[in-house]
Amino acid sequence: MIEARGLTKQFGSFLAVRDVSFEVPQGQVVAFLGPNGAGKTTTMRLLTGFIAPTHGQAKIAGIDVQADRIAAAERLGYLPENGPLYPDMTPMAILEFFGRARGMGSSALADRIDAVVGLCSLSTVAYKPIAKLSKGYRQRVSMAQALLHDPDVLIMDEPTSGLDPNQIKGVRQLIRELGRSKTVLVSTHILQEVEPVADRVLFIHDGRLVFDGAPAEMRAGSASLEEKFYQLTASPA
DSSP states (O other), X not given: OEXXXXXXXXXXXXXXXXXXXXXXXXXXXXXXXXXXXXXXHHHHHHHHTSSOOSEEEEEETTEETTTOHHHHHHTXXXXXXXXXXXXXXXXXXXXXXXXXXXXXXXXXXXXXXXXXXXXXXXXXXXXXXXXXXXXXXXXXXXXXXXXXXXXXXXXXXXXXXXXXXXXXXXXXXXXXXXXXXXXXXXXXXXXXXXXXXXXXXXXXXXXXXXXXEOHHHHHTTSSSHHHHHHHHTSSOO
């Protein structure tokens, strides 16, 4: 459902992503780990078609995102770290806006808005201006728009960034629930999030993929995931 084939992205003389390749099958939740500046966000932008690779290929559900970005976007839900929200609009208004932009019909859109408002627990703030919502609720609105068209694949960049422990717990539960029927790639640098939600870990350092395996495999031989993190980032990739 997600395929990266030799993805490379160069900005001037700087190589942000270097020959990254992996596959994510249907129904798997994958944690995308690495230190700040390792290339996680750039890789996600390449996978979603937000930016074009210097070399390599990205596919969503078998669709080349550069050759047919619209078709790939129909199968993909993307939650960037700072979601695209309009502060003067309400959650209901912005969901309707995004649904219309995606070409959803009135009946189907109404049903999906009801579904994602319930799934993301937005009913109490559905008609409040987004400018007046907490960061936790804004993150839920962003997640609702990513889920609105019921995509097969979800790519989420730091979905719990800036949230309090109760909000983080809620997002973790939602990711696990979504992972039962969807393919999910979640970028994070918070190691405590890995084992509760992920079936698999991809670890990137200096733009290169340096580990691919189960969370238990990553921890094997180390006292903790934190110790393994230090080992993987101790020297240039």
